[in-house]
Amino acid sequence: MSSNAGDADGGCLRVDLDVEPGSAWECPIVDDHDDVREVTVNAVGDDCRVDLTPADESGVVTATGSVDEDCLCHVFQRHDCVPRIRGVDAGTMRVTTYVDDRSVVRDLVSALRDAVGRVALARLAVVEGPGATERATVDLSALTDAQREALDLAIRRGYFGDGADHAALAAELDISESALSQRLRAGQARLVAEVFDATAD
Known part of the structure; x- marks a missing residue:
């Protein structure tokens, strides 16, 4: 969209x-x-x-x-x-x-x-x-507060485009890069599941 x-x-x-x-x-x-x-x-x-x-x-x-x-x-x-x-x-x-x-x-x-x-x-x-x-x-x-915070920051910093890189996002959230990866993956998975559940109704 x-x-x-x-x-x-x-x-x-x-x-x-x-x-x-x-x-x-x-x-x-x-x-x-x-x-x-x-x-x-x-x-x-x-x-x-x-x-x-x-x-x-x-x-x-x-x-x-x-x-x-x-x-x-x-x-x-x-x-x-x-x-x-x-x-x-x-x-x-x-x-x-x-x-x-x-x-x-x-x-x-x-x-x-x-x-x-x-x-x-x-x-x-x-x-x-x-x-x-x-x-x-x-x-x-459906998102946890941590997942929502990570996804929100990633979107605002342009992570899914050509903006902030993985290390910069992790540093801003004061978490490890592996923790950031887990939050982003889990959050994206929940949102994708929610979208497909909604469009299937």
């Missing part, structure tokens, strides 16, 4: 992210509740109001906060994306957005990490056609 493959046939990419806010990051969505089933955001000017339905279904809770440049919604807007906050699970926000270009995913995740904290790409799906059906899905949750 080319980096603009989503545009070729009227489709796009669905991106599911797990966002773990750092302790210094303030947001009314996660300030008082670690488990939320539904989130509705209404940000106007410098004020943000959110309606939350806690997982224990104790009723809708309204919370307010201030909007600043590090707000999650602003980061998405700067990348021409609209976030849909699907809920909060053990303090981790589950966010879905849609992009037309695969390169936007890398830039968006990097910007979110700078502003918010730990961000993991949980799922990537190709969505195409007028009915917006998902043609192929890759569930990245």
Whole structure:
């Protein structure tokens, strides 16, 4: 798939992210509740109001906060994306957005990490056609944290193209070259299996 493959046939990419806010990051969505089933955001000017339905279904809770440049919604807007906050699970926000270009995913995740904290790409799906059906899905949750970190760095450093070499990647991760090889092989094997399982359905 080319980096603009989503545009070729009227489709796009669905991106599911797990966002773990750092302790210094303030947001009314996660300030008082670690488990939320539904989130509705209404940000106007410098004020943000959110309606939350806690997982224990104790009723809708309204919370307010201030909007600043590090707000999650602003980061998405700067990348021409609209976030849909699907809920909060053990303090981790589950966010879905849609992009037309695969390169936007890398830039968006990097910007979110700078502003918010730990961000993991949980799922990537190709969505195409007028009915917006998902043609192929890759569930990245099958990867271990170590495999995900190694593959993410390898992609960002151009390892699979003409970029960083094996020794440089291992040094940056502070692991041996054999450990890096094992992580990359295992991670690639899991992703390949996931792709072929998804396309066979």
